[in-house]
Amino acid sequence: MFFHNNDKSDLNDIADIPREKESALKDDFKDSKSHQNNQNWLKKNYKKYYFNFYANITLPEKIHLHEFGFRHFEGEKMHRHLSFKNSGELHAFVLKFAPSDIYCSSSLYSRPTEPMDKKEWGGSELIFDIDGKDLHLECALTHNYTKCHDCKSIHPGVLAKCTNCNSSRIYIIDVPCKNCIVSLKKEVTKLVNFLIDDFGIERSDIFIYFSGNNGFHLHVLDSDYYPLLSNERSEMASYLLGKGFKMETLGIKKTQGDKFVPLSKSKQLLEAGWRDRILKKLKINFYSSKNSDSDFSKQIEKLENAMKCDFQQMVLKTVDDLSVKIDPMVTMDIHRIFRLPGSLNSKSGLAKILCNDLKSFDPFNEACFFDKSKVDIVCFSPVSLLFKGKRYGIHEGNNHVPRYVAVYLISKGLANIDLKDIQDG
């Protein structure tokens, strides 16, 4: 065995990683022949990827102190509490089993193979997850798909109920568009600015990864933040999400006459952090006039009239606009195992990959490592995809498409591999 695990029963542990909707969807078909065919075909392709592109895998410096976990095409269970002495052991394991997903802890442990309470936690990277679903983008309502758990039908768009059988047991299949990626990148940029300007983290310690599906993961390797515990990380997450903002933080207070006036100079703090961001966004200048309180109140009233909005609401709306839409549960979970950089994401077949240049990064080009050889698939619904700079209009039924398109659609549960391609590999 390549992996080290003191307790064999742990091999079958199901991790508490939230299951994706697509996985639940796969459950519907897991006993079906076509599902088996899809899984076998994907596994062959994954094996090829790990053979040709293993160099994509980025391992932590002290690999033996990290916990690893895997999912396999043969089952939905997560196998975790595993460790590897070195990169060679992991390489051999990955080539042998071609797992559907590879995870690695952001935490360091003295005993990574032990159950959680005996691992001896030794600090953790800071991790931030920005997921497309948390942005609630309007475009997602049209380009995502709704799959019915009961009648298995697939409908374009996001629906509350299945239009075929009226069941409300439905799942959403994310198929992010260019706008989704652009919006995600904006959030990433906001986050990076917060991390540098507010938390004093060096840009060189921030690693931005495309998640391999519909989001970005930021790994922060700043030793000052390694020892922070879960509830302490939760406080950082709240800061970024703009939760709990008090009006007094702006350096103003409401008088009994419902006017906003500046707090005394001694109570006004530096132009920094949230205060600075909000004041700049609302173009409020505290120190411009030889301000009397009434001048300041007039400035606020003018703003309220222009925006047709109560000042307090205006500030809270601004906080929401400026906040970073991270998933706080990910940041605060110090025992979670995360997708290993360079590994494939079974929800899409794309790789979790480092973005050296976020602005120009195109996941449907740079995170796509399958070749363009043509394969036949049976698609359940018309889909429009932009891959490697080319638009693919997939229609319902049989399609002859490049392998990378096929991997993507099958991983999404939007298509089946055509039987004759199984022999071809």
Next chain:
Amino acid sequence: MSIKLGTNDLAKYPFLNEASLYIKDTHFDLLEFDRSEMSFIINRSFEKIESFIKNNETRHYYKIDKFEIEILTFLASLLILKSASIDIITKKFALFESMRFEKYLIDDLKNSFKDETKRLILLKIFKEVFKIDVYAETKTIELYKIRVPEYIRRSILFHEQEWKLINRTVKDGYVYLDVSEIVRLFRNELSLLIIDKIKNMKSITFPKQVLIKSQKLKNYWDSVNKKTDVDIVNKKSVTPPCIDHLYRVLDTGENLPHSARLLLATFLLFSGKSIEEITEMFKKLPDFNERITRYQLEHLSGKTGSSKKYFVPSCEKIKMENLCHETNVCKGIINPVQLLGKRMKI
């Protein structure tokens, strides 16, 4: 640069290592507390403890005496508390003593912006006592700053909104704080430092005078500490782990944050306990104030204020407040009160 503390500093901060060194250098034997001229020190120490415990009162003790007297008073107080070994009293003393030191620190820090030597002494105190680097920002505004992780580690113990990181000035990895805030931030640690000093006293032959005072303290405690244990819930029900944890914390006399008090109070009210019974339980809190506690319980129960009755916070809210101690019994519940109806497996 070596920074030497003055005797006035030692008088104000007798918990510092240099104060301990003073005791050592003078070859003071603890049994010397039995000498008649030392009865002044013993009485002074006891009165201070008594005032803290009985009256929740620190203000009579702000006036500083000669540094030798202050150092010995502090030492005698620790000895009396060690000998009495009543956890709740020790914790209450530590809290009030740290509040007293807090006042000196605030005054000193305020004066330190124009006095570099004073400032360096205070920053040395922070380094020695709290193992933290505090920096002064004196160019544009008189503020202190500490690293973000150091701030978060301490501020999460406070549940008031103003301590949340979002309501602080955060810049370049530092959180900026005014004098009162930076001192308040370290109150708990100062209190723990005093508790540790008491706990770590080993193999002591207590002077007779100390034993007499500690016995007096025990008698007082026995007289006021009637049996106040209240069954939280029906024994046949499962006690929610979050409530069980709070109850244990309360029992050891440790302080509870506001959100924890709210959870415990709403839960106990829901489970049918009276305001009197709950007030009795809360007496164990080091900063217990009967008037405020009653007022808040009446408010929560809807008897005063908007007559809105507050319900027990949901599990989700409890998790967000870091008060969740989830175990298997919590499976499938969304509010701890659901366990009240659940029968204990025997």
